[in-house]
Amino acid sequence: MKVIKKSTIVVVTLLMLFTALLSAQQKVTPLTPKEQQTVVDSISSKLNANYVFPEIAAKMSSNIESKLKKGNYKSILDPQEFSSILTADLRAISNDKHIRVTFSPDRIAEQQQTVTAEDSVAFLKRYVSNLKRNNFGFKEVKIMAGNVGYLDLRSFSNVEYAGEAAVAAMNFLSNADAIIIDLRNNGGGSPAMIQLITSYLFGSDPVHLNNFYWRPSDQNSQTWTLPHVYGTRSPETPVYVLTSGSTFSAAEEFSYNLKHLERATLVGETTGGGAHPGGSVVATDRFMVWVPTGRAINPITNTNWEGTGVSPHIKTPAADALNIAYTEALESLMKNNKNEGLQAFYEWPLAELRLKTNPVTLTPKTLKTFAGSYGPRMVTFENDKLFYQRGSGTKYELLPYSTHEFMLKGNDSFRIRFLSEGNTVTALQGLYDNGRTDKNAKGKE
Template sequence: MTGGFRIADIESTSAPSSIAVVLQGKNRRNYGRRYDRVSIEVDISKSSYPVTAFEIHAINTPLKLIRQDDPRRPKYEKAYRPLTGVLRRNVVHGLAKVIREQYIYPELGRDIIGALETHLRNGQYEAYTNSEDFAQRLTEDIQAAGHDKHMSIDFDEPPEDEGWWNIFPSKQREMELLEELRGMNFGFDSISFNKVSVPGKPIATLPINCFVPSDELEVRIAIGEKMSSIADADALLVDLRTNHGGDPHTIAFVESYILAHAPLHLLDFVDRSGKVKDSFSTLPAGKLPAGSKLFGGSKTLFVLTTNETFSGAEDMAYNLQTFKRASAIVGEGNESTAGAAHPINTARYLCEKDFGNMWWSVAVPNLKPVHEITGTNWEGIGVKSDVIAGEGDWKGVGDAKEAATALFMKSLKPGQEL
């Protein structure tokens, strides 16, 4: 999607074994964060200099990369100015206001606000002069007080043109989004088939990296083709180990191919007054793209997770476990998934007079999932693993995919040990 990178700045070569570099994506559209920082360490004691650590994450445009005569520079200088006591207090009070007005659990929200105000009053924020560092600290504090992993505050570079999304004709916007989704393979990794472990009974592995928006027909057709490709397998491994969530409508669409009794009501999103704001169900076969083939609701299915399986990925795992569709949730060393359930459908911005428009953004959950079967969700507890690869009987099998394959083989030979 980035089209590769060019080196924009070499920040640090303080040690012969490490380097930090700022990269700029060649093909990134001109909005949001356009730069990444890469830190690399190598082992200089070996002639091949193997990489021992590699980290990459998006960053705001460094001020040094904005020319003095660039008309944007005054806005960036205002946003990047060192934090004072007044600015820190304004950010904390703005964050508290959003939590008070919006958080799905008002009583817990009051506890989170109390923790923030105590930290502020006790001087625990006085050392923070950099906004990105302060945002990270505040996020840690609100998550520590509320244990809600969807709640955060960010100091992020806004679009250069705040109305950028409206300057193109609608068709062009759709084409750009579709091109981006194609580059992501519509959220899927390569689907594979194991025809060796159990001859005559292929095992399909369906790796889903994220659940992309599926409003457009082309997206539904593409996802439908992927789901149809695994229809004839005898067992399915749904791999959610790297999945951090996405669109709940797409989750329901995907589950239409692997759950029985469609349309099947899955869950609702409910606000803090108890009002249902959105509802999710699987689709009957007649409403799926033409030519769709279903894996169906009876063949063997395993779900692979880690403790990084997050949000919408947990939604899928929770559904498949709760409706007793999954033969087992196979955790890769994890007792459960991340435990992040509460969605957010309202963006809020803070302190725009102090820093400029859209620099400080707040994510505060204002909805909660209510599942059809349990009447609750996976918030704070995650989706429990039925089998933990690398532990207990599976101590010698640390890979969840390998463990699930062995489980399928064992199911074909009841009473026999593998």
């Protein structure tokens, strides 16, 4: 018979009590008809006072008020579910993807408890700390092979806090021969950050980026590139912007601006379609609503991307966008540069990209024609694969990236090109990543 120690029973009992206590603490107070009425009234009031289109605000308000009166929300006791349904009902009228109702009691309580100056400072510190943990949206900045710069930007954070990160990133990219800005996972943010980053892509002469109309103040505003930036601008560097269906709001404005200013090539998917800036406001002690209070009016098109999204120049699934843009950048750099050394410099990573995106398959019969000795180098055909070895060195599998050019699996700095006369392979040419080449005749020591 199995004996259970008394201490074990105590531990298990305590764990059960702790779990029950935690569940009780996390339990959300169900909605009441009175709270539903308060939420709907407050949201309606804020939309009617601030939503960018008054007539649509009236229709949205009428819709949720009517549904409440008819009892459509009566059976909804879960606040999260209620916020989701209200969001869907508001969007059904407006088709505005920015509008959303959220159940955020903790966030609201935190804001309402910020009373003294010390409270405000502490609240701000927590806010900035959260931004820092994500490096203010600057996920990755690097220089890829071929001197192509890459920036993975996940948000357009407030310039007041993220300005230094933006300046550092853009200066890091200033020596690149082309720049890829990845906005596939960017949901938006601050127009001021758009202005700052864009300023690095133009000269010092002001460029008109966008206009905005603001409903609450009934006023218009404009954004232009900045006359001064810290560090180096890149006005002549080719720019590629990667987009997806998740690219939204400020990320769309950035893409839309550069597209119509003919400053960038957009690669990827059509974006989400949200052109109405605004912000979250407290509706009750448990609910918030994001209210679009303005609309973008592009100075070139006199319209915006609301509901339609920004269409790319090169349409491709988002997952393929980086490889496509990288290939386009390298091919363009090769085409526009007549220096043979630089062409070889751009061709090196381009060949690897082509192998990745469009692999070449050669028949065993063709592969056998390359086998043989080339001075100190030996090429062998084994198990339908081709292998390269110099002297007693490492044996590498050869991967074709054209009908006569091969990469070495596991060696990025050296490649092989077979030379032929007619249909006969006559020599092996070694290709090095610094542009140097050498050659050995087939069958010669």
